[in-house]
Amino acid sequence: MNNDIKEVLYSKEDIKNIAVKIGSQLTKDYEGKNPLVICVLKGAFLFMADIVREIKTYAEIDFMDVSSYGDGTESTGEIKIIKDLDVPVEGRNILIIEDIIDTGRTLSCLVDLFQHRKVASVKICTLLDKPERRVKGVRPDYIGFRVPNEFVVGYGLDYKGFYRNLPYVGVLKPEVYENN
Ligand SMILES: O=P(O)(O)OC[C@H]1O[C@H](OP(=O)(O)OP(=O)(O)O)[C@H](O)[C@@H]1O
Numbered sequence: 589m590n591n592d593i594k595e596v597l598y599s600k601e602d603i604k605n606i607a608v609k610i611g612s613q614l615t616k617d618y619e620g621k622n623p624l625v626i627c628v629l630k631g632a633f634l635f636m637a638d639i640v641r642e643i644k645t646y647a648e649i650d651f652m653d654v655s656s657y658g659d660g661t662e663s664t665g666e667i668k669i670i671k672d673l674d675v676p677v678e679g680r681n682i683l684i685i686e687d688i689i690d691t692g693r694t695l696s697c698l699v700d701l702f703q704h705r706k707v708a709s710v711k712i713c714t715l716l717d718k719p720e721r722r723v724k725g726v727r728p729d730y731i732g733f734r735v736p737n738e739f740v741v742g743y744g745l746d747y748k749g750f751y752r753n754l755p756y757v758g759v760l761k762p763e764v765y766e767n768n
Pocket residue numbers: 628629630631632654655656657658663686687688689690691692693694695745746
């Protein structure tokens with residue numbers, strides 16, 4: 589599996605350090621606000637686990653499963669809600685945890701959905717931001733790293749369901765997806 593990676597961009601130590609830094613900011617920003625921290629499955633599962641352990645104040649967690657990429661490298665432009673939240677969100681302070689913001693379509697749909705559900709606030713925390721690919725005006729509030737315009741995998745991010753279990757974020761060799 590490691591042989592399919594062209595370059596490691598962020599090691600597990602890099603990711604640990606950034607989670608500590610963002611977590612300490614979130615602790616300050618959400619003190620007394622009892623946020624509902626929402627993991628967007630599946631990609632964000634590892635980063636979510638890191639971030640929530642660094643939030644040192646009261647917070648609740650929930651999970652949503654949405655998908656926009658089908659099984660390949662191109663966004664379909666629509667999101668499918670595969671699993672919705674377990675709790676109502678009206679009046680809540682929502683913190684969305686993502687693995688990556690690419691075109692921005694997924695987050696744009698989610699933010700619209702939460703506003704429609706009359707939340708008190710909605711903010712976005714993402715491990716990776718790929719601003720060059722943006723087609724929707726989504727601005728994350730907390731960003732781990734800005735990545736170049738390349739298809740990245742690992743630390744939750746997949747290509748056709750694989751590579752999520754890599755402990756780092758790396759660039760997939762183009763021949764891997766060109767030959768598939
Ligand atoms: O900004 P966008 O272009 O919308 O892309 C970002 C979304 O794409 C990925 O999810 P995907 O739909 O692949 O589902 P997954 O998390 O289950 O892998 C990623 O986890 C984000 O949710």
